[in-house]
Amino acid sequence: MPETPAKLTVHDLACARGERTLFTGLDFELNVGQLLLVRGGNGRGKTSLLRLLCGLSSPLDGEVRWRGDPIRRTRDVYHREMTYVGHVNGVKDDLTPLENLRMAAAIADRPLDEAHALETLKRMGLERCLDLPARVLSFGQRRRVALSGLVVAGALLWILDEPLTGLDVHGVALVETLLCQHVAQGGMVVMTTHQPLALDGVDIVPLMVGELSAAPGGQ
Amino acid sequence: MPETPAKLTVHDLACARGERTLFTGLDFELNVGQLLLVRGGNGRGKTSLLRLLCGLSSPLDGEVRWRGDPIRRTRDVYHREMTYVGHVNGVKDDLTPLENLRMAAAIADRPLDEAHALETLKRMGLERCLDLPARVLSFGQRRRVALSGLVVAGALLWILDEPLTGLDVHGVALVETLLCQHVAQGGMVVMTTHQPLALDGVDIVPLMVGELSAAPGGQ
Amino acid sequence: MSIAWFKYSSPATFYGLAGKLVPWFGWSAGILTLIGLYIAFFLAPTDFQQGEAYRVIFIHVPAAWMSMFIYMVMAFWSAIGLAWNTRLSFMMSRALAPTGALFAFLSLWTGAFWGKPMWGAWWVWDARLTSALILFFLYVGIMALWAAIDDRRRGDKAGALLILVGAINVPIIYFSVKWWNTLHQGASISMTKAPSMASLMLWGMLVMAIAAWFYSIAVALYRVRGIILERERQTEWVKKLLEARS
Amino acid sequence: MTALATHYDPTRENDSFSPLRFLWTVIRRDMLLAARRRGDWLTSQFFFVMVVSMFPLGIGPEPEVLRMVGPGVVWVAALLASLLSLPRLFAEDYRDGSLEQMLLSPEPTVLVTLGKALAHWCIYGIPLLLITPLLGVQFSLPAEAIGVLVISLLIGTPILSLLGSIGAALTLGLRGGGVLLTLLILPLYVPALIFGAGAVDGALSGIGYSAHLSLLAAFLVLTLMVAPWVAASALKVSIE
Amino acid sequence: MTALATHYDPTRENDSFSPLRFLWTVIRRDMLLAARRRGDWLTSQFFFVMVVSMFPLGIGPEPEVLRMVGPGVVWVAALLASLLSLPRLFAEDYRDGSLEQMLLSPEPTVLVTLGKALAHWCIYGIPLLLITPLLGVQFSLPAEAIGVLVISLLIGTPILSLLGSIGAALTLGLRGGGVLLTLLILPLYVPALIFGAGAVDGALSGIGYSAHLSLLAAFLVLTLMVAPWVAASALKVSIE
Ligand code: HEM
Ligand SMILES: Nc1ncnc2c1ncn2[C@@H]1O[C@H](COP(=O)(O)OP(=O)(O)OP(=O)(O)O)[C@@H](O)[C@H]1O
């Protein structure tokens, strides 16, 4: 384990898409056992922020640091300790759920405990879809496969872009439990959602992205 | 106007996907001023049902009727009076929001009132995106474009598959208002959603799809 | 020196500098072209083998040279841009591409024009002709890639990568075709029959080549000014400039 | 906020121009979208030019050989250029959901497939005809042969678009659709290729070309009558 | 329910086989996916066979002409077959989000691009080599020329996959990707085509082929060293 404690810090971050500056001067710090809840109306730049945090795009200005080092420099350490689930699931249509987890683990260069993976899939309510290719699964079921991958990866930092889309009430409750447990075990979460969340006893760091909405209407 | 009153009836409908029978013996009737709320966990067949109702796929058994006639036979009458917004938006990436509405109207063979369309887009919170191609819009903004198309079409029957996905709180409130107004004006709605809905004074017909959930876990 | 370099690599100052340079290069190009054409059509004697048709050479050869040279300059700017992420160098290579393509096309066109009386065919699949054609395709590909990408940052970098890869390819094409039997080479030797005629022709070609250079510089600078304005239109200095103008 | 428009307008239904108007809407829509993708259709033409230019590189520069293979090469390249652009005929509309919306239009689906095939021809086929003379010169074909080549392509390219629309509809949403499409459609293209290239060969050898061209025209009429219906059925099946 | 695994395992980091293992993972993954799409890679081979067989239809049946154009046609067809399958190299992974996940892997991105290009070669290139002798016979090439043709393709097809990966990365997610890719990549393919077809011509005319083949091999080495890096940068730019 590296000496420096696990910590995600953001310094003076700015992001522009096209002609438009989405946000500037963003500063925050996320420690072990905390959940950063990114809020903001449609099109405010939540997804853009999360992609910056992952290192998938590079900021207009400022820096993202993991354990004190810029993620540009210590990319491999950082990517070994984080997982990202975006708007699209990263689920291969031609593979069954279990194969999808296996593949994801291999690509992320992580060992996979097959029994644990299977059990996770079942807990996520995919028991009856285990030998269907992901192509025929419903919208919510595919989302569940992606979230199972997240659980199985066992990473320290989770970055989740609207993980609740398409989930039914049971699914939402399940995700809430997952989040609580993860944070309680010393994990870290960065997430966005437009739905209400019931996270009792979780240390939530709220973050508002983009200008404050002037009028109801999202923009 | 045809003599027969606007009414959507479903007789003994059954649907199978692959090996699996999703539901059988579904019966209901939807009249003017009513909203059919289709509920059910992930993968229960809500989307499949909605596509059957649109006539996009054909049932294993049973029949969907509009104004008393099977929709297979009076396809053009039916399609002139309904609009569908599915999981995917039907928004062209290369066109601006307004052009998208124009195109959708032309394809649906409906006249478009440009001023009304523009006003609707603004009301849906897309004022600042009016001259951006849909490609660069955020997830929720694209959803809003699709919903604007719905409003502008002015059809009698709306069929909506999870219209709230990706919308922020303002967006959700907006859609709720739209639904209430539409139903109040004598429109009809068939929709699914996993999120709670505040529809005061609307005549809601609830419908549960698939077997009752045995255990929490969605499946 | 190095301070001046950095100063002029900022788009705002470069805009001004380019504005001053454009007329100079433009006028010199025009005058040199006139001189060159005068030599070409009035001073240079008729070639007794090729007749009047050979006069195409005064456009053909400078155009062919320019098309290759401009590609290399674009590769240079792209490498700088990728290494140091300097905005101006990407703009330069964008400004140069259309001119390069134009010259590549000119050399093809004039060459084909010349080929009909010389070889009896508009086009033969000869090594040099083919490599000139490929160069033209490379230009078109680069411009098509830029046209397809809306995002400016992505377009700049993607275009630069393609230009560099293509640059590795240019000499390879050039040498590889040596293994092919070629028709093009022989013609150039037959020109140098009488030394006096050759020297006059050489001068004419040289003048035309310099004119092509100046033209390219002028047009590229002119175009880069447009690109700067478009890209920096949200900055203060451009807003002021536009206000002052209107 | 929303005013419920007239849901059902009997005057519109009896409008006998409506099918034509809708066809024109579909064509215009696809052409607008193609225009938005600046350079997209231009690149398709360049593909054609490039494939044609690639052959002499592989075959060698002898003019007599090139003259002999020229018409065949141009025809095969036209065929490939159309094949390459076909997978996108329905695929993008399918992915973003607007194809569903087109099937939900009150107008018959066959107009959608016909319109899209015609738009494909306008975008990919017509410019190709304009380039062909230049390529003919590159292969040092005589003027008459070039004329016949252009006419054969004029009759032949709509066939490629129409037949291609069947393949595109059948393979919609299938993995590996592009290659599968090729596999399905190339055999159907063979008659067009044989009559088309045969006409030019006839012109070159002095045998005459009108028989080949009339056969090609007959094939076009046949395709025009059959292909849109087949494509429409295939589309409905694919989208279920 | 979830047990937090060791987040950071220093023993793994010093594992010097890790890049090779990861490369193998990427290759295996793509091959598994190709195997799932039953018939997908087979159809690509069919495309190759069909393009080659199309020529005699367009050109006419004279054996001498066919022998002359044979090697060139086979090479051009190989080139087109690779071009046709290339747009999918990254596109599907991009659409379903798994490409992002690959870029988020701790291993360097250049291994992803190299692995995917190699997998592409295994899937599309190798079967093509096995079919070629048959096609050579169709064009009545002598045995030695067929041998040289196969060797030239053995050295040449990896070049096609590697250079193609650059084009695929550059055009990722762009409208009109497939055609644009062709436009960008065909000029880069030219040296391979000239050396490859040139070697066979050399063998046919008795001039000798070793010079061409060694140049081709040198080109392969160069591509192998440069292409994965360029493709990786292009991928990062495209995905931003
Ligand atoms: C489409 C046809 C042609 C093309 C694409 C073409 C292309 C080129 C190119 C690229 C160069 C510059 C090469 C270099 O300096 O290394 C060049 C130079 C030259 N070309 Fe052409 N050419 C064509 C036709 C002709 C014809 C028909 C003639 C005369 C019979 C000709 C005579 C020359 C001469 C004399 C030079 C001067 C450079 C030297 O002496 O090496 N070209 N051409
Ligand atoms: N090329 C561009 N030109 C102008 N604006 C752009 C461009 N690309 C993206 N944008 C804008 O940037 C924003 C992207 O925001 P992002 O996707 O991060 O939103 P979000 O907060 O995740 O929204 P949602 O809740 O809808 O998912 C949008 O407002 C979009 O209009």
Ligand SMILES: Nc1ncnc2c1ncn2[C@@H]1O[C@H](COP(=O)(O)OP(=O)(O)OP(=O)(O)O)[C@@H](O)[C@H]1O
């Ligand atoms: N070919 C197939 N073989 C077996 N099962 C299939 C096949 N195709 C679809 N299914 C099943 O049919 C169901 C499809 O349901 P549908 O998409 O209608 O669900 P939904 O109620 O809309 O779910 P969600 O809330 O997640 O959107 C899924 O459970 C899926 O597993």
Ligand SMILES: [Mg+2]
């Ligand atoms: Mg978002």
Ligand SMILES: [Mg+2]
């Ligand atoms: Mg659904």
